[in-house]
Amino acid sequence: MRDPAAVLLSRFAVEVTLAAVxxxxxxxxxxxxxxxxxxxxxxxxxxxxxxxxxxxxxMLASGGVLVEAFANRERLRxxxxxxxxxxxxxxxxxxxxxxxxxxxxxxxLYVALIVYLTATMVVQGHYRLPRALAVSVGSAVIFxxxxxxxxxxxxLKGPLEALLRIH
Amino acid sequence: xxNFGNLMDGFRIAASGYHVVIxxxxxxxxxxxxxxxxxxAPNGVxxxxxxxxxxxxxxxxxxxxxxxxxxxxxxxxTSILFNIPGEPSSVATTFDGYPMARDGRATHALTxxxxxxxxxxxxxxxxxxxxxxxxxxxxxxxxxxxxxxxYLLVFASFVGMGNASPFKTxxxxxxxxxxxxxxxxxxxxxxxxxxGIPDLVKGISFLxxxxxxxxxxxxxxxxxxxxxxxxxxxxxxxxxxxxxxxxLPRHWVTLLRSALVGCWMxxxxxxxxxxxxxxxxxxxxxxxxxxxxxxxxxxxxxAPETADHAAGTCAxxxxxxxxxxxxxxxxxxxxxxxxxxxxxxxxLFIERPDFVWSTIASMYLGNVIAVILVLATxxxxxxxxxxxxxxxxxxxxxxxxxxxxxxxxxxxxLWFALAFGVVGYLLKKLDYPIAPMVLAMILGDKTEDxxxxxxxxxxxxxxxxxxxxxxxxxxxxxxxxxxxxLLSRALQAARKRPAAGGNPAR
Numbered sequence: 001m002r003d004p005a006a007v008l009l010s011r012f013a014v015e016v017t018l019a020a021v022x023x024x025x026x027x028x029x030x031x032x033x034x035x036x037x038x039x040x041x042x043x044x045x046x047x048x049x050x051x052x053x054x055x056x057x058x059m060l061a062s063g064g065v066l067v068e069a070f071a072n073r074e075r076l077r078x079x080x081x082x083x084x085x086x087x088x089x090x091x092x093x094x095x096x097x098x099x100x101x102x103x104x105x106x107x108x109l110y111v112a113l114i115v116y117l118t119a120t121m122v123v124q125g126h127y128r129l130p131r132a133l134a135v136s137v138g139s140a141v142i143f144x145x146x147x148x149x150x151x152x153x154x155x156l157k158g159p160l161e162a163l164l165r166i167h
Numbered sequence: 168x169x170n171f172g173n174l175m176d177g178f179r180i181a182a183s184g185y186h187v188v189i190x191x192x193x194x195x196x197x198x199x200x201x202x203x204x205x206x207x208a209p210n211g212v213x214x215x216x217x218x219x220x221x222x223x224x225x226x227x228x229x230x231x232x233x234x235x236x237x238x239x240x241x242x243x244x245t246s247i248l249f250n251i252p253g254e255p256s257s258v259a260t261t262f263d264g265y266p267m268a269r270d271g272r273a274t275h276a277l278t279x280x281x282x283x284x285x286x287x288x289x290x291x292x293x294x295x296x297x298x299x300x301x302x303x304x305x306x307x308x309x310x311x312x313x314x315x316x317x318y319l320l321v322f323a324s325f326v327g328m329g330n331a332s333p334f335k336t337x338x339x340x341x342x343x344x345x346x347x348x349x350x351x352x353x354x355x356x357x358x359x360x361x362x363g364i365p366d367l368v369k370g371i372s373f374l375x376x377x378x379x380x381x382x383x384x385x386x387x388x389x390x391x392x393x394x395x396x397x398x399x400x401x402x403x404x405x406x407x408x409x410x411x412x413x414x415l416p417r418h419w420v421t422l423l424r425s426a427l428v429g430c431w432m433x434x435x436x437x438x439x440x441x442x443x444x445x446x447x448x449x450x451x452x453x454x455x456x457x458x459x460x461x462x463x464x465x466x467x468x469x470a471p472e473t474a475d476h477a478a479g480t481c482a483x484x485x486x487x488x489x490x491x492x493x494x495x496x497x498x499x500x501x502x503x504x505x506x507x508x509x510x511x512x513x514x515l516f517i518e519r520p521d522f523v524w525s526t527i528a529s530m531y532l533g534n535v536i537a538v539i540l541v542l543a544t545x546x547x548x549x550x551x552x553x554x555x556x557x558x559x560x561x562x563x564x565x566x567x568x569x570x571x572x573x574x575x576x577x578x579x580x581l582w583f584a585l586a587f588g589v590v591g592y593l594l595k596k597l598d599y600p601i602a603p604m605v606l607a608m609i610l611g612d613k614t615e616d617x618x619x620x621x622x623x624x625x626x627x628x629x630x631x632x633x634x635x636x637x638x639x640x641x642x643x644x645x646x647x648x649x650x651x652x653l654l655s656r657a658l659q660a661a662r663k664r665p666a667a668g669g670n671p672a673r
Contacts, residue, residue, distance in 0.1 A: 011597075018593055022338050029345045032360045044622020047355040050615050051348045058341045064334030081596065086391045093390040097383075097564055097588075101581045109572060113565045117558075125557030135558065143569065151218045153573050156581075 006084045012076035015069040023062035030055030096120055108158030110140050170300045177524030180225060181532055189226055190233045190529065194537045195544070197237020202245050202548045204389045206563055207254050208238035209495040209605070210382040213374045214570035216503045224507040224519075228526050231500050232483070233533045236288065238496075239439070239479050240541040241548065243280045243472060248273065248399050248549055256439040256475045259447040263460060263467030268399045270463055277403065277545060278411040279465055280472045283422060285538040286415070287473035290426040291433065291480030292530045299516065299527065302488040306513035309489075311624060312631045315617035316641035318610055320648065321491055324435065325603040327651035335599045343604035346371050347611025354619050366579045373502055373608040374574045379584040380601050381495070382567040384591020390560065403545055418469045421450050425470045429477025434485055438494045438602065439478040446474030480530055486511060487523055490613065495602045498609050 029051055037046030069076060082090070096116060104112035117136035121127045127135075147153045157166070180186070200211030212231050219227035242254030247264035260280060267276035309317075322340060329336050349360045350370030361367035415422075425446040432442035450470035451460045460467050482493030483500075490511035492498035504511050509519060516523050551559075571584035594601055625631035633639040647654070 014593070015597060018597060019338075022342065025342065025345070029348075029360065032362060036355075036357055036359065040627060044619050044625075044627045047352050047357045047359060050618075051345065051360055054341050054344050054348065058338060058345065061334045061337040061341065065332065065338060068332055068334060082391075085393070089393055090387060090391050093560065094387060096561070098585065100564065101568065101585050104568065104581055105578050109569060113569075116565065117561050120557060120561040125555055127557075139562070139565070143565075147569070147573065152221070153218060154576065155569060156572055156576075156578060 007080040007082070008084055008087045009081040010077050011079040011081040012069060012073055014081045015076060016066065019062045019065040019069065022065075023059050026055045026058030026062060028055070029058065092124065104156060106158065108161060109156045110144070111158055111160055113143065114140050170296060173520055173524045174296060174528055176521070177526070177528030178532075180521060180525035181229065181529040186226065186229050186525075186529065187532070187536070189230050190533045190536050191540065193230045193233025194237035194240075194533065194540050197234035197239075197537075198241035198244070198541055198544065198548055199237075199551070200234065201238035201241020201243075201254055202551060203559065203563060204245075204251060204385070206566075207242070207381055207385065208235050209499050210378050210567070210570075211238050212496055212499045212503075213377040214382075214566065216374060216499065216506070217570070217573040219503065220506065224504075224509055225522055225525050227503065227507060228500070228522070229529045229533070231503060232526065232530060233537070235479065235496050235500075236476075236530075236533050236537040237541070239476055240281060240284060240537050243284060243475075244277065244541065244545055244548060245552065247276045247280060247468075248545075249552060256443050256479070257471070258440070259443040259471035260468060260475075262447065262471075263462070263464050266461070266463035267465070267468065272463070273399050274403055274407040275411050275465075276463075276468055278408045278542065279415070280468050281538050281541055282412055282415050283418070283425075283469040284472040284476040285534055286422055287426050287429055287475070287477035288480045288534040288537075289531065290473075291430055291477040292527065292534070294430050294477075294481060295484045295530070296527055298484060299488065299523070302484065303513050303516040306488055308637060309513065311617045311620040312634065313638045313641065314490075315614065315621055316632060316638050316645060317489060317491060318614040318617060320641055320645040321606070321610070322603065322614075323645040323649035324437075325600065325606075327648035328437065329600055329603075331598055331600045333652045335597075336603055339594065339599045339601065340603040340607045343607025344611045344614075346376065347373075347608050348615070353612060353616060366577065369575070371583060371608075372574050372580070373605065374499070375571045375580045375583050376587045376608055377495075377499055377605055378567050378571045379587025380591035380594075380605065382570075383564070383584065383588025384595060384601075386560065386563060386567075387588060387592040388595055400549075403542055408542060414465075418466060420453075421466050421469050422473055424449060424453075425473035426477045429474035429479075430481045432474070433478035433481025433493045435493065437478070438482070439475045442478035443471035443475040446470045476534075480534070483526070483530070487515060487526070488513060492606065492609070495605050498606050502609050 033048040033051035033055060036048030038048040038052040039046055040049070096119065100112050100116040103115055114136045117139060118132045121132035121135065122129055143155065147155050196215070197208070197211060200206045201208065211234055215231060215234060219230060222230070238254065239256070242252060242257035243260050243264070246252045246257040246260040247268050250261050250265040252258040252261055264276045264280060267273070325340060326333050326336050349367055350358065351368065352359050358368055428446045428449065429442045432438060432445065447467060447470050450466050451457060454460065454464070454466055456464060479494065482497040486492040486497045486501045490501065492501045501511050509515060509522065568581055568584060571580050574580060591601060621631050632642045
């Protein structure tokens, strides 16, 4: 795995990118704070005072991180942030996770968890479909019993539950 | 003696049948959370918190603290049997715990870990019991400037005492503050930093952030490393447990030293993780069998475990008495207190002594129950880890998102949790500390309010932070800690002596 061709991202690249992103967030916060007074009124700081300087400190500290990254660039360039194998694992785990959130926000948590658990078990775990379905539907029922029945906390439901009249 | 009477009242409430059942349930859930990778104590408590909104605060805090103890114990189990720390604070336990288990002394290592952890925890609770009355009297002198000075001290200590680059600590902390300012400003009533998005008016919940940062973020990291469990089978026989228990007094020096380190790090915001590493380091330095460390030295298990649990329990004291949490998990619990309508701080001891003292009493009971339960259930929980990860992993993902949704029943929170998951993964891999960010999200509003109220009191003059010896001392201490990275560098350069400024905690 020491093969440099297998390195997808160097630590240096990610350090610099993240510092740039945090600096940008700092700028957004500072600009957002300008909507209110950022000065010092009679009774101390005005509402925009804190966010304004928080934003500025974020930008300055991000600058500090950037300087540190460039000072150590030789070492950081040689350090791998993500190798090909790791990247594949992350993609295989993170992709379905995004899919789960997408389906959940459209069709509700119950449908999403059944689809997600079944799919990951069949595709990644190489289980047979009936078994995967049994596990995922069983989990959905357990979630329903724990949250809706026992603790009376409703979970996000979609059109399917409305159709089946499950509240 | 007043403390003792209060404590007895607390025991009467905590030892009721209902509360003992809650403790057992909390401990079991906690062990589960501690054993599973990616789910740790902070986000285990976050996941459970929304379910306690309708509970009585006393029962709720008992459930959450019991879960915390369980999680600490669960973390040690996986460290010893699988060489995989279930919790960051049990990393140091793997150094000697796993070698012991590999050499066929699994039961010895586990029993030693649990018993010394229990000892550390009980020591911690005893310290809390002793200090509570005193802290309250001290804290009654507090008004806004003192509170702000203490918050400043907490945040400064992250910059001054952390191992990470000070710039990274500041970025992480300030981003947390920025998230805390989103929504309605409690003093002026203005709606800040929503950029016209109506869902942001109520702010971003720290619970969603914790679930993302600690839960999903850690899970992503675990997946990336390609998890494989190669556990050692352990069967716990009562005779073996008894034999090990009898060897415990031999470790009394390590126990005492580690418990003290743990208490100190728990009360100051060093936290259990720092405590366990520091205690392991000290045990090794003072040991007569230095070369045995890392190869299965019992002292190497006793030291981190004792300190970890002593710190975990002691972290509850500053949370209750001052509203300043000593660990990430305590921070989440404090958020819970505020949601239940209680105000952490000295007035809590006066207005709700029943709550405070039954919490403390439940800590004694909860830890004893936890030691017994964890010894009894080790084989069962070790078996859970043998379920293929293609089932467990997605299951944990679902639990995290369901937990994020139950915080306030908002669809958008699912996306926030996902985003915080990515942020947590990136920050962790790049050695940004996450605890200051979470603490800033929880304490951000309170810190800002304390500052602005101080300014209202003093008509905008900063001199209020030096208006009496108490606030002056705290402020000076905070500023010194904040400048520590600069100071220590300057000292080193001046003296040209390496490591001259090391170890500010001592």
